[in-house]
Amino acid sequence: MNNKWRLQLPLHLMIIPGLLLVLIFSYGPMLGIIIAFQKFTPTKGIFGSPLIGFDNFIYVFKLPSFYRVIWNTIFIACMKIIAGLVVPLTVAILLNEIRKEFFKRAVQTLVYLPHFLSWVILSGVLMDILSPSTGIVNQGLQWLGIKQIFFMADNHWFPFTLVLSNEWKEFGFGSIIYLAAITSINPSLYEASVIDGANRWKQTWHVTLPGMTPIIVLMVTLSIGNVLNAGFEQVFNLYSPVVYQSGDIIDTFVYRIGIVDAQYGVATAIGLFKSVVSFLLLSSSYLLAYRFANYRVF
Structure with a gap:
């Protein structure tokens, strides 16, 4: 036992820096949850501000714009989840069908590139592309006779x-994860389908997609936990007061109430509400992933 512990001690010591980071930056800030139940004043601090129970939550639930924000968040997040499953899956299958290796790698590089650009940069690009007067998209619509x-x-x-x-x-x-799933499919299945007279489309439908079913089910179930995450950075850089009605989400709503309006208790209450719901959804998604895809964290 002593020899085993001596061998494992360096591994345990390697965990300490990461564990400290988690404790300081993930668990330490949880102390701020108490602000959701206070009439928080920065000058008095967390321990000096008076407790008001669930008044902040009652105030939030009575806000007429709160339910619109919830709907916007769910609507945008669900559309992103669906698109984020269908489009990468389709692209992965199409890339797998490319036989010219040089062309395949060139296409992969081009489609991967936008991921590494921040929304601060891409928002400026989109503003130019979608400009109603000089944007290339609206110029194309004008050529087609569309307003x-x-x-x-x-x-x-x-x-x-x-x-x-x-x-x-x-x-x-x-699409990377789906390409990895395709490479794990046994090539002999394709050879057998060719002998049976299957063309490329039938091979995709009867071999590729069934072989990818476990990872597809896994990605679908895990995406349930992101129903309340509609993308703060993107929305914050693209939206304006004109589109608050359809584009305002929970995160931007919290930002305006907490940072702009300085209603810290109310903003914390909304954030806590979102965290609790997200925790329940995430737990459910992992349970479904374990049941249908045999995926487990521990």
Whole structure:
């Protein structure tokens, strides 16, 4: 036993720096949860501000805009989840069908590149591309005889603009996991399907997709935990007061209430509400992933 402990001691010591980071930056800030139950004043601090129970939560639930924000968050997040599953899967299958290795790698590099650019940069690019006067998209619509669309200032189009632009940024990188799943499929299955007379489409439908089913089920179930995460960085850089009605999400709502309006207790209450719901959804997603995809964390 002593020899075993002596061998494992260096491994345990290697964990200490990471454990300290988690304790300081993940668990330490949880002390701030108490602000959700206080009439918080920065000058008095956490321990000096008076407790008011659930008054902040009652105030939040009575806000007429709160339920609109919840709907916007769920609507945008669900569209992103669906697009984030369908598009990368399709792209991975198409990339797998490319036989020219040089062309395949060139395409992969091009579609991966936007993932590494921040939304601060991409928001400026999108503003130029989607400009109603000089943007290339609206110029193309004019050539087709279609009226200009104010993508960034129209409550009808703004949520779809968020979803499409997010997918443009992430679909290439998201396809990596599906490409890895394809490479794990036994090549003899394709050879057998060729002998049976299957063309490329039938091979994809009867061999590739069934072989990818476990990872598809896993990704679907794990995505349930992101229902309340609609992407703060993207929305914050693209939205404006004109599209609050359709583009305001929980994270941007918390930012405005907590940072701009200095209602720290109310903002913390909303954040705690989101964290609790997200925890329940995440727990459910891992349970489903274990049941249907045999995926387990521990």
